[in-house]
Amino acid sequence: SQKIEQNSEALNIQEGKTATLTCNYTNYSPAYLQWYRQDPGRGPVFLLLIRENEKEKRKERLKVTFDTTLKQSLFHITASQPADSATYLCALATSGGYNKLIFGAGTRLAVHP
Amino acid sequence: GAGVSQTPSNKVTEKGKYVELRCDPISGHTALYWYRQSLGQGPEFLIYFQGTGAADDSGLPNDRFFAVRPEGSVSTLKIQRTERGDSAVYLCASSAETGGNEKLFFGSGTQLSVL
Numbered sequence: 001s002q003k004i005e006q007n008s009e010a011l012n013i014q015e016g017k018t019a020t021l022t023c024n025y026t027n028y029s030p031a032y033l034q035w036y037r038q039d040p041g042r043g044p045v046f047l048l049l050i051r052e053n054e055k056e057k058r059k060e061r062l063k064v065t066f067d068t069t070l071k072q073s074l075f076h077i078t079a080s081q082p083a084d085s086a087t088y089l090c091a092l093a094t095s096g097g098y099n100k101l102i103f104g105a106g107t108r109l110a111v112h113p
Numbered sequence: 114g115a116g117v118s119q120t121p122s123n124k125v126t127e128k129g130k131y132v133e134l135r136c137d138p139i140s141g142h143t144a145l146y147w148y149r150q151s152l153g154q155g156p157e158f159l160i161y162f163q164g165t166g167a168a169d170d171s172g173l174p175n176d177r178f179f180a181v182r183p184e185g186s187v188s189t190l191k192i193q194r195t196e197r198g199d200s201a202v203y204l205c206a207s208s209a210e211t212g213g214n215e216k217l218f219f220g221s222g223t224q225l226s227v228l
Contacts, residue, residue: 103155
């Protein structure tokens with residue numbers, strides 16, 4: 001069956017450290033993958049998109065990697081801050097020309113001062 | 114408006130009642146999506162509109178759910194004969210184009226509680 005898995009346990013890290021979140025998938029061939037941030041009571045906010053032919057994408061303190069052989073994406077936040085505390089969602093899109101995204105359940109990140 | 118607006122933010126109803134949830138997308142966005150998010154889960158696709166037409170409604174759970182977008186902007190998600198299992202946050206999202214890799218802008222959602 002098709003699955004997207006993110007760490008279900010919360011990730012607790014110290015301010016200034018690098019947070020690494022994992023997204024694994026099975027039985028999909030995604031055309032691209034997106035990462036979103038979600039705060040309590042709010043909708044997801046887009047962070048980064050990486051295509052199947054890209055290995056790595058960066059934006060400020062954020063970095064995403066995409067390994068289609070391992071069927072895995074890693075999401076890194078460097079020099080983490082308490083304001084980075086939120087739930088991070090990965091989402092796959094196969095093809096079809098529109099954003100029929102399949103989301104993982106998300107990983108909650110808590111950055112402690 | 115500045116972002117995607119959803120009303121009401123909270124809706125409490127009784128089992129068997131009819132509800133309507135409204136979405137105002139970002140002005141000019143042609144693509145509009147409805148997703149549903151249960152507690153502790155990621156959003157789940159319901160329906161996609163390109164302009165006025167529902168291009169993909171494969172995520173609607175059953176025929177009690179229906180959505181419209183008559184003028185290509187505001188959309189309404191309609192749920193008939195609500196059941197307790199319909200309780201969730203209903204999220205609307207829009208995007209500027211339909212290339213398939215455009216980022217989605219989400220609203221804050223409508224928390225639906227069916228008692």
